[in-house]
Amino acid sequence: xxxxxxxxxxxxxxxxxxxxxxxxxxxxxxxxxxxxxxxxxxxxxxxxxxxxxxxxxxxxxxxxxxxxxxxxxxxxxxxxxxxxxxxxxxxxxxxxxxxxxxxxxxxxxxxxxxxxxxxxxxxxxxxxxxxxxxxxxxxxxxxxxxxxxxxxxxxxxxxxxxxxxxxxxxxxxxxxxxxxxxxxxxxxxxxxxxxxxxxxxxxxxxxxxxxxxxxxxxxxxxxxxxxxxxxxxxxxxxxxxxxxxxxxxxxxxxxxxxxxxxxxxxxxxxxxxxxxxxxxxxxxxxxxxxxxxxxxxxxxxxxxxxxxxxxxxxxxxxxxxxxxxxxxxxxxx
Amino acid sequence: xxxxxxxxxxxxxxxxxxxxxxxxxxxxxxxxxxxxxxxxxxxxxxxxxxxxxxxxxxxxxxxxxxx
Numbered sequence: 001x002x003x004x005x006x007x008x009x010x011x012x013x014x015x016x017x018x019x020x021x022x023x024x025x026x027x028x029x030x031x032x033x034x035x036x037x038x039x040x041x042x043x044x045x046x047x048x049x050x051x052x053x054x055x056x057x058x059x060x061x062x063x064x065x066x067x068x069x070x071x072x073x074x075x076x077x078x079x080x081x082x083x084x085x086x087x088x089x090x091x092x093x094x095x096x097x098x099x100x101x102x103x104x105x106x107x108x109x110x111x112x113x114x115x116x117x118x119x120x121x122x123x124x125x126x127x128x129x130x131x132x133x134x135x136x137x138x139x140x141x142x143x144x145x146x147x148x149x150x151x152x153x154x155x156x157x158x159x160x161x162x163x164x165x166x167x168x169x170x171x172x173x174x175x176x177x178x179x180x181x182x183x184x185x186x187x188x189x190x191x192x193x194x195x196x197x198x199x200x201x202x203x204x205x206x207x208x209x210x211x212x213x214x215x216x217x218x219x220x221x222x223x224x225x226x227x228x229x230x231x232x233x234x235x236x237x238x239x240x241x242x243x244x245x246x247x248x249x250x251x252x253x254x255x256x257x258x259x260x261x262x263x264x265x266x267x268x269x270x271x272x273x274x275x276x277x278x279x280x281x282x283x284x285x286x287x288x289x290x291x292x293x294x295x296x297x298x299x300x301x302x303x304x305x306x307x308x309x310x311x312x313x314x315x316x317x318x319x320x321x322x323x324x325x326x327x328x329x330x331x332x333x
Numbered sequence: 334x335x336x337x338x339x340x341x342x343x344x345x346x347x348x349x350x351x352x353x354x355x356x357x358x359x360x361x362x363x364x365x366x367x368x369x370x371x372x373x374x375x376x377x378x379x380x381x382x383x384x385x386x387x388x389x390x391x392x393x394x395x396x397x398x399x400x
Contacts, residue, residue, distance in 0.1 A: 112364055118357035118390065169356060224363035226350030252367040312360055 001280050001324065003062050003302050005048050008032050011059050015144070020070045022094050022157060022280065023144075024127075024304035025059030030142050031149070033059075038144030039072050039155040041096035041127030045288050045305035052293035052305065054130070060304050062280045065324065069160040072145040076153045077103040084116035088160035092167035092322060094280070095124035098139040099307035101152040108248050108314040109189060117312060121169035123322040125282045126308030131289075139307065165324045171311050172301075172319040173228045174267050174287075177221045178259035184220060189251050191234075192244040205243045206236050217290040219317050220245075220255040231255065232286055232316035246286070246307075247314045264291025269299040272319070276301030279323040282309055286317050336387065336397050338380060344397065345369050345379050354396035361386055361393075 006014075008029050014021060015036035023030065023040040030040045046053060046060050064070060075083055080103060087093055097103045104126060111117060127139040138151045161167055182199040196205040209216065219230035234244040249255065261267055264287060281303045287293065288305035301319060311320040344351075345366055351359055365379040387393045 112360060118361060118386070118393075171356065222363075223348075223350070225354065225359040225366070226352045227356055227359040227363075250367070252371050253363070312357060 005058050020064040022062040023059050026056040029059050035147045036144050039157045040142035042140045043304035044130050047302050051295045051297050071158050073156045074143045081114045087158050091160045092121040094157040096141045097154045099126045099128050103153050112313050121167045122312050124310040125306035128307035166327045168325050169322050174261040175258035177256040181256035184255040186249045194242050204241050206241050209236050218258040221258045222253045222255050230316045247316045265296040272299045272301045279321045281321040282306045283319045284317045358393050358396040
């Protein structure tokens with residue numbers, strides 16, 4: 001895989017040359033691309049080699065290795081549980097879902113239970129819009145093979161790995177649990193909550209957040225057997241006594257508030273090991289904003305800043321990455 | 334070589350990190366741990382699901398054999 005920020009003309013040329021691509025860009029830019037073997041999603045914030053920036057003209061292109069078999073597919077929301085169908089025997093699947101759509105909700109809540117969801121790496125992101133356009137313009141995904149544009153559902157790119165190679169997925173999350181934070185549990189799964197069980201006592205979560213001056217730029221963090229999984233605050237509504245989140249909290253999972261990761265750009269660059277130029281990756285729009293990444297470089301890992309990241313499940317404030325490695329070196333899905 | 338049930342039950346009832354395991358295994362084990370913690374009587378069901386996962390995916394067997 002290789003990545004590049006490029007003009008629509010250059011992306012058009014690669015499509016017409018038969019390349020298999022995942023493309024992030026402004027809706028108007030994506031709409032100018034010809035049909036071909038690509039999927040796309042709306043995004044206007046990017047982490048690039050020359051610094052993070054907002055861009056409405058150029059598109060960010062991840063190109064799958066030449067010679068790899070692939071197929072694109074649109075899956076309506078009601079059929080999301082079939083997303084592992086049509087995978088190649090040794091492959092990976094890229095998935096793009098529009099933010100705020102039913103598919104976004106359903107995937108987040110149900111995805112971990114879909115048949116064969118863990119059979120091979122599933123990586124992708126939630127498409128977005130410029131922050132000032134939220135509520136005005138719907139995020140979209142594009143099926144390049146058909147030319148269709150969707151505000152709901154998911155577009156998939158199933159890719160077969162070259163002989164002797166295997167796809168390897170991983171995440172980079174700079175947030176860790178603050179061990180001085182109380183434990184936080186929820187009684188139900190959901191993108192919002194009125195109450196939470198904090199250190200064993202059920203309280204109104206919004207009131208607790210405000211009374212304790214909790215910095216909601218830092219996510220709730222759960223420890224999934226060693227993988228730190230974030231849920232980011234979207235809003236704290238004191239009058240309604242409710243908190244909303246960018247990913248669902250899960251009943252029974254123990255969360256803590258994240259500790260301060262420090263200077264995001266510097267810490268990210270120091271911890272993002274590997275050759276990001278040859279991996280598919282994306283990072284979160286919240287890291288772009290709260291980490292004040294605009295204009296800063298973060299090493300070789302580039303890609304869109306998205307409204308949610310997918311590594312099997314929906315993630316927040318996390319970089320996801322996919323690389324292909326020699327088969328004997330890999331011990332992961 | 335299969336992984337014995339006692340080892341897998343310990344995986345499901347402990348809170349230990351599976352540091353060397355794949356992300357897929359970590360996510361699945363975490364979900365099963367939550368199920369077992371909330372309904373201890375469901376341990377056998379969770380164990381069965383974990384064994385099916387291991388049987389289906391060689392990477393999972395490799396993950397858990399390393400324990």
